[in-house]
Amino acid sequence: MRIEEITIRHLKMPMKAPFTTSFGTVAEKELLLLEVKDASGTIGWGETVAFVAPWYTEETLKTTWHMLEDFLMPALLHKDIAHPDEVSALFATIRRNGMAKASIEGAVWDIYAQQTKQSLAHALGGSKDLIDVGISVGIQSSTDKLLELIKVYVEKGYKRVKVKIKPGYDVEVIRAIRAVFPNLPLMADANSAYTLNDIEVLQQLDAFNLLMIEQPLAADDIIDHAKLQKQLKTPICLDESITSLEDARKAIELGSCGVINIKIGRVGGITEAKKIHDYCQQHAIPVWCGGMLEAGIGRAHNIALTALSNFVLPGDTAGSSHYWYEDIVTPEIVVEDGHIRVPQSIGIGYQPNLEIIDKLTISKKVYKG
Numbered sequence: 172m173r174i175e176e177i178t179i180r181h182l183k184m185p186m187k188a189p190f191t192t193s194f195g196t197v198a199e200k201e202l203l204l205l206e207v208k209d210a211s212g213t214i215g216w217g218e219t220v221a222f223v224a225p226w227y228t229e230e231t232l233k234t235t236w237h238m239l240e241d242f243l244m245p246a247l248l249h250k251d252i253a254h255p256d257e258v259s260a261l262f263a264t265i266r267r268n269g270m271a272k273a274s275i276e277g278a279v280w281d282i283y284a285q286q287t288k289q290s291l292a293h294a295l296g297g298s299k300d301l302i303d304v305g306i307s308v309g310i311q312s313s314t315d316k317l318l319e320l321i322k323v324y325v326e327k328g329y330k331r332v333k334v335k336i337k338p339g340y341d342v343e344v345i346r347a348i349r350a351v352f353p354n355l356p357l358m359a360d361a362n363s364a365y366t367l368n369d370i371e372v373l374q375q376l377d378a379f380n381l382l383m384i385e386q387p388l389a390a391d392d393i394i395d396h397a398k399l400q401k402q403l404k405t406p407i408c409l410d411e412s413i414t415s416l417e418d419a420r421k422a423i424e425l426g427s428c429g430v431i432n433i434k435i436g437r438v439g440g441i442t443e444a445k446k447i448h449d450y451c452q453q454h455a456i457p458v459w460c461g462g463m464l465e466a467g468i469g470r471a472h473n474i475a476l477t478a479l480s481n482f483v484l485p486g487d488t489a490g491s492s493h494y495w496y497e498d499i500v501t502p503e504i505v506v507e508d509g510h511i512r513v514p515q516s517i518g519i520g521y522q523p524n525l526e527i528i529d530k531l532t533i534s535k536k537v538y539k540g
């Protein structure tokens with residue numbers, strides 16, 4: 172294939188409810204949608220997952236646009252590509268900026284799946300028909316509100332519940348959840364809100380049979396995570412700390428984690444995500460697919476990736492209607508009994524809905540290189 176034209180749309184999507192983590196609140200999701208066309212006219216879609224502010228990682232919506240416009244699209248446009256794995260080689264001289272890279276690489280994978288007449292999941296080597304999904308619950312204004320929400324999600328059938336924690340909103344919150352839901356598959360995500368000085372608080376969480384504690388310490392610190400893991404019974408899951416296969420290798424060698432959350436954007440694309448998946452499988456480290464409050468295109472890519480066999484823990488890919496009044500794909504993504512059915516049709520298995528996309532678009536630019 173040869174990419175000849177890319178249309179970037181900047182979308183603003185109202186959310187049904189704001190999402191709060193230890194570092195900030197997202198009340199409205201902004202994203203770039205990439206419509207990528209190759210010389211034969213096949214169109215693939217990609218979505219950026221960076222937020223408008225750099226609280227999760229350093230990337231933002233504007234940095235992704237800058238990287239795409241000034242470096243990534245010029246490196247890709249009009250080049251002959253036999254396989255999406257080659258995209259990372261074209262981007263090799265561009266440091267980091269994984270979310271920008273992943274948005275365009277995901278669209279190339281979509282085109283590849285269509286041209287080889289297979290589902291994206293199949294093109295990636297995935298064979299599951301159904302994937303298990305959990306739900307991530309943001310920080311709430313009261314414990315009662317949190318318990319009420321969890322009850323709804325449990326009744327909907329989500330396979331596990333993840334709650335966000337931060338200093339002062341941790342042990343007592345988890346204790347209250349466990350009092351009502353003693354057997355619920357439960358985990359906590361701190362988004363780097365703690366340091367090794369908080370080790371006693373984190374050790375108290377060992378009493379609650381959590382599946383894992385996600386990213387308790389700094390994003391750039393696998394040394395302290397290794398020290399912490401030695402003193403915790405609960406497995407640590409790394410999210411922000413893992414930006415590449417090399418990061419995963421080092422974290423596993425050091426014993427910094429027992430589980431890895433793979434996010435396509437954070438690791439720079441589907442090819443790198445697959446490499447991390449394979450490496451973890453060889454080293455008996457279970458993985459699951461994280462979420463970034465994606466709209467339908469990002470969600471579709473997550474579903475295809477989760478069809479790989481070492482995604483043995485429920486991911487964060489909720490149904491479209493959990494976040495969106497209207498998603499940008501048809502059909503929307505549906506969760507039933509905590510499962511999503513992996514599309515078996517050619518490509519990502521969902522159609523971009525141009526009417527809804529146009530309605531949500533605040534600006535648009537076409538690039539031909």
Ligand SMILES: O=C(O)CCC(=O)c1ccccc1C(=O)O
Pocket residue numbers: 192227307360362410461462463464465487488489
């Ligand atoms: O439902 C989702 O998409 C995942 C929600 C979530 O936990 C999250 C949302 C925004 C930023 C970071 C995270 C995270 O996994 O740390």
Ligand SMILES: [Mg+2]
Pocket residue numbers: 360362385386410411432461
């Ligand atoms: Mg996380």
